[in-house]
Amino acid sequence: MDFDVVVAGGSVAGLLCAREIASKGFSVLVIEEDYEIGTPEHCGGLVSLAGLEELGIIPFRKTFDHMIESAKVTAPNGKSFTINSKKQKVVEISRRELDKQIAFQAQKNGAIIKVKTSFQEITDTGIRSNEEKIDCNIFVDARGVSSLIHKDRAGILSSAQYEIYADWIKKGKVEVIFDQEKYPGFFAWIIPSNEGKGKVGVAGRGINVAETLDKMLEERGNYSTIRKIFAPIWIKGPIEKFVEGKTVIIGDAAGQAKPTTAGGIFTSGMGGVYAGQAISKFLETNDETELEQYQKNWVKRFGKEFEKQSFARKILERIDNKTINKLFESITPEIIKEISEKDDFDFHTSSIIKLLGIKGSIKTAQALLGGELKKLLS
Ligand SMILES: Cc1cc2nc3c(=O)[nH]c(=O)nc-3n(C[C@H](O)[C@H](O)[C@H](O)COP(=O)(O)OP(=O)(O)OC[C@H]3O[C@@H](n4cnc5c(N)ncnc54)[C@H](O)[C@@H]3O)c2cc1C
Known part of the structure; x- marks a missing residue:
């Protein structure tokens, strides 16, 4: 068998990547080790409608479960506040159905998808699956966190x-x-x-x-x-290099899930989209610098926000329950209102900054956390 591209991992990133490559007329095979696309579903399914739109997905009725109205956040001492999230237009979707919907988009463009087929190793001319040797020009690793386990457990x-x-x-x-x-x-x-x-x-x-x-x-x-x-x-953010020779790493396998919440439907999915576009350009021109454009595009879109989310995560890892309880005390109804009215589900460090009281009148957070906050604000 011979393909322009073989993608290992038939989930959101791999399927979107395949969709983009197939749309330009190149041959692409997606191999998925599980017996069904979208199963087992290991996801909460929260995603913004804006994110889905950017991924090029208008959810089918059976994909779309319902809109999220509010998020209640509770401190260790039981105190809580509730953000009205109607304006952020966040939906709860069925990943089983979403992944199948993207698989359908990819196959309509010409991609071939095989389940119960697992990637084993890279060979001189392509890859080897559990079934056979497959030649390809580009291999895309979209195997999710399982691809990172051997690289960095921390x-x-x-x-x-x-x-x-x-x-x-x-x-x-x-x-x-x-x-x-x-x-x-x-x-x-x-x-x-x-x-x-x-x-x-x-x-x-x-x-x-x-x-x-x-x-x-x-x-x-x-x-x-x-x-x-x-x-x-x-939760450690993007890996250093998304492209290694003719191997392109995308989605959770490239660390593209948010460091704060590990949510990755949108950010990992966009990794698949950017990679698919860059791979198509490379296949058209044979110019390897086109492949590098993938990482540049992803970093331009998410790099700064992910850096801030990583700092926010470091703060969370360091503070104890007493400090969290104190921070909750400094959250005013005005801050909650501002977050409810303005903030963005996908680029949410601005909400974290507000919650930490940096822009509010009470500077509890600065007193508690000192220098780390400067990095979050920069
Ligand atoms: C408990 C939990 C809740 C989550 N909740 C949310 C949420 O609410 N919102 C959100 O945005 N994100 C959420 N996420 C994260 C989200 O699920 C991932 O970011 C997203 O699925 C990443 O997509 P991916 O395509 O990169 O990888 P994955 O979805 O992990 O897919 C990798 C695919 O590769 C396949 N595979 C692995 N090894 C091989 C192999 N050797 N050969 C062939 N195929 C292989 C796997 O079977 C799998 O289908 C959650 C994650 C978890 C664990």
């Missing part, structure tokens, strides 16, 4: 996410819960997919995520579990 946290039925899950109302003792360096989340149904998860450094999540759920009240997922998340 950037990886364990996560657990259960899909549950529980009458305390309210449609449209996301929750984020901070507690450095229970979820060190991260948080717990509740993402509704309907009234009484949703995804509840935890992540953190050095914790047993299954035990932690079981405990959190017990404290919440009655529930029934319908699905459990355990997956690593990457």
